[in-house]
Amino acid sequence: EVQLVESGGGLVQPGRSLRLSCTASGFTFDDYAMSWVRQAPGKGLEWVGFIRTKAYGGTTEYAASVKGRFTISRDDSKSIAYLQMNSLKTEDTAVYYCTRAVAATPYWGQGTLVTVSS
């Protein structure tokens, strides 16, 4: 059974950093790109970014709203994808989901809440 479990969310002050983790199981992690999607309270879905597999260079893509502040990485030996969030803003407050692949994915984690507030 495919499982994705996010962790690392919490309350953080504006300008500070936070790292989220997505621990995967039930599939060959190396074979899949991994994405992050967020949802601000009461709002719609916003794609954050994704990381390709090592076979495709392990390169990353980001939404304009987070580019230069957020970094996605992966540790295939541990089946974990990370989202490093720097220079956080109040508008980054959201539930952050990790998903397997970029689109057409039925596999989403339950999400972790990040609250950016002073």
Added chain:
Amino acid sequence: DIVMTQSPLSLSVTPGQPASISCKSSQSLLHSDGKTYLYWYVQKPGQTPQLLIYEVSNRFSGVPDRFSGSGSGTDFTLKISRVEAEDVGVYYCMQSIQLPTFGQGTRLEIK
């Protein structure tokens, strides 16, 4: 970025009646590989998003056949032939021909 525009933003439907949601993209979603990268998700209350339709018209495994997707280029539609109470939620279209973007979401409620 490709902008995805859904309409209506909310829908109230009597059980057993049909429903239709439109999604328009600011650029064509037809790739040179012949595929069109348009998807539909639903987020039911308190749940994570669920994949309904991929590549315009392909129902994901387990999705009831009352759901259908159609369209081409920049204009797409999700139809529910007979709405049931369990269909309540927010429906999103999404494109991935470029960096992924979602529509604003359409909230479906039952009358």
